[in-house]
Amino acid sequence: MAQTAQLLRLADVRAALSNGEARRLREAAALSISEIAHACGVDQSTVWRWERGTRKPRGEAALLYGQLIEDLRKRTEPGPPETALA
Numbered sequence: 001m002a003q004t005a006q007l008l009r010l011a012d013v014r015a016a017l018s019n020g021e022a023r024r025l026r027e028a029a030a031l032s033i034s035e036i037a038h039a040c041g042v043d044q045s046t047v048w049r050w051e052r053g054t055r056k057p058r059g060e061a062a063l064l065y066g067q068l069i070e071d072l073r074k075r076t077e078p079g080p081p082e083t084a085l086a
Contacts, residue, residue, distance in 0.1 A: 006063060013057055013066035022065075023051045025072040040064045 016022040026036060033051070037044045040061040049055035050065070057065055 009066040009070075010057075010062055013062055013069055016069050017050050017057070018053065022069050025069060025076065026051075028076060029072055036065070036068065039068065 013022065016025075026033075033044050033047045037047045040047070041064070042061045046055065046061070047065075050057050056062075
């Protein structure tokens, strides 16, 4: 079961990189490539290549990046609509 979850996260992070969502989320959160690289335990050039599609993320670093993307999505999702009190 855990392996399936990891594969789904890997597929998600690769899709988010392919369509530019990962970079948009990072920039919207004002996070630098250096900060992402440090959090994922990779070199800055690695993240740069991920975001430009010249390299696919793999292994533990990809899973960490996937978790970060998921958390950034949650921060940018609109909350439930507020209802007016009578």
